[in-house]
Amino acid sequence: MLEEDVATSSISQDEIGHARALYEMLAELTGQDADEIAFGRAPDAYRHAALMNHARTDWAFTVARRYLYETADAVRLEALARSSYEPLAQLTAKMRREERYHLMHLDAWLRRLAANADASSRLTSALRALWTDALAIFSPVPGEEVLARGGELPERMDSLRARWLDQVSPVLADLGLPGPTPDDLAAGAEDGRTRRTDDFRWLHGEFTMVAAAERGATW
Amino acid sequence: MVAAADPREAVVWAALDEIPDPEIPAISVVELGVIGAFGFEHVAGGSERLTVDLLPTFVGCPAIDMMREQIGDRLRELDLADEVEVRLSFAIPWTSDRISPQGREKLRASGFAPPALVAMGAPSVPDGDLLSMVSVVICPYCGSRNTTLENAFGPTLCRAIYHCANCRQPFEQFKVV
Numbered sequence: 001m002l003e004e005d006v007a008t009s010s011i012s013q014d015e016i017g018h019a020r021a022l023y024e025m026l027a028e029l030t031g032q033d034a035d036e037i038a039f040g041r042a043p044d045a046y047r048h049a050a051l052m053n054h055a056r057t058d059w060a061f062t063v064a065r066r067y068l069y070e071t072a073d074a075v076r077l078e079a080l081a082r083s084s085y086e087p088l089a090q091l092t093a094k095m096r097r098e099e100r101y102h103l104m105h106l107d108a109w110l111r112r113l114a115a116n117a118d119a120s121s122r123l124t125s126a127l128r129a130l131w132t133d134a135l136a137i138f139s140p141v142p143g144e145e146v147l148a149r150g151g152e153l154p155e156r157m158d159s160l161r162a163r164w165l166d167q168v169s170p171v172l173a174d175l176g177l178p179g180p181t182p183d184d185l186a187a188g189a190e191d192g193r194t195r196r197t198d199d200f201r202w203l204h205g206e207f208t209m210v211a212a213a214e215r216g217a218t219w
Numbered sequence: 220m221v222a223a224a225d226p227r228e229a230v231v232w233a234a235l236d237e238i239p240d241p242e243i244p245a246i247s248v249v250e251l252g253v254i255g256a257f258g259f260e261h262v263a264g265g266s267e268r269l270t271v272d273l274l275p276t277f278v279g280c281p282a283i284d285m286m287r288e289q290i291g292d293r294l295r296e297l298d299l300a301d302e303v304e305v306r307l308s309f310a311i312p313w314t315s316d317r318i319s320p321q322g323r324e325k326l327r328a329s330g331f332a333p334p335a336l337v338a339m340g341a342p343s344v345p346d347g348d349l350l351s352m353v354s355v356v357i358c359p360y361c362g363s364r365n366t367t368l369e370n371a372f373g374p375t376l377c378r379a380i381y382h383c384a385n386c387r388q389p390f391e392q393f394k395v396v
Binding site: 003006007009010011013014015016017018020021087090091093094095097098101104105 | 275277278279280281309310312313314369370371372373374376394396
């Protein structure tokens with residue numbers, strides 16, 4: 001498991017780097033401070049993937065959650081690399097090169113666990129619990145109409161969602177794993193980015209802990 | 220920007236070529252290919268600024284701030300312009316194909332398998348072609364192709380861990396991105 005600790009940390013380090021670059025882009029546009037946006041807000045002021053509303057349980061749950069997120073993120077990044085907002089398109093193109101390793105890694109783990117009876121049944125329960133929240137990654141974004149018209153968002157979220165489902169559904173079906181139910185598909189249409197649980201509040205406490213220890217410090 | 224024949228350009232390249240990569244000091248930032256472009260420009264007030272575009276190898280590379288500082292400090296010492304600015308740029312994405320032939324040789328000599336050339340000229344590795352990023356890695360110690368990927372995630376973001384079945388050595392590869 002040491003190797004998997006290294007891999008998970010490395011993937012997280014990539015994602016933190018990507019988040020930092022995106023927050024810096026936002027900070028420049030809005031005249032704010034990137035660290036303040038990332039660490040300085042109260043939990044209820046965040047918009048985040050609904051997938052973060054769950055506590056960590058077993059490894060199958062982690063693999064299921066990351067597989068759904070990485071595959072959805074890949075579809076989203078592919079679209080953003082075509083954004084009319086040049087700095088975003090450039091950054092996203094760079095991020096995609098790194099994200100391929102995440103996809104490869106999670107795809108390998110999904111297959112490995114699906115091949116084992118006990119692990120496969122754990123994956124099945126995890127996917128059933130996660131589908132609704134995974135679909136919320138493609139909830140409409142505020143101002144989507146305007147962004148789509150200007151090409152900043154070159155493809156609407158519902159279209160990205162359909163592409164993502166077309167990609168992952170056959171993979172999961174081949175492995176005997178469940179896709180979304182009609183109820184999941186209906187629930188995913190609402191904005192899940194502001195729905196929060198105590199698990200997210202706990203996570204917020206974890207990732208803001210160091211910044212909160214010494215407000216405004218230069219690290 | 221001044222004319223391409225500006226003699227200061229060679230001085231800048233030479234100075235940059237002496238700055239080692241903080242994580243793999245065997246190769247310089249020039250050999251690593253992280254210098255996108257630089258130029259001298261006149262700014263308000265009649266002073267002149269030397270601007271360098273630094274291309275991060277990985278977006279989240281923690282060594283990037285150190286590189287930026289070292290490049291800025293070294294160029295300020297040269298006193299070629301009134302101001303020096305080193306800015307991060309993604310206008311040209313850094314890819315592992317940007318590592319120079321000399322850089323590749325130095326990586327190999329210090330026990331790192333250099334990344335295979337896969338993305339040359341292409342905007343990125345084709346979608347779905349994940350295996351092309353990890354295939355045919357030659358052992359830097361014995362030259363064998365009988366190697367296997369142990370972990371795509373190594374001690375830093377830019378390194379993967381391989382094992383050579385021929386000389387039975389684990390080794391690191393500079394990742395293909």
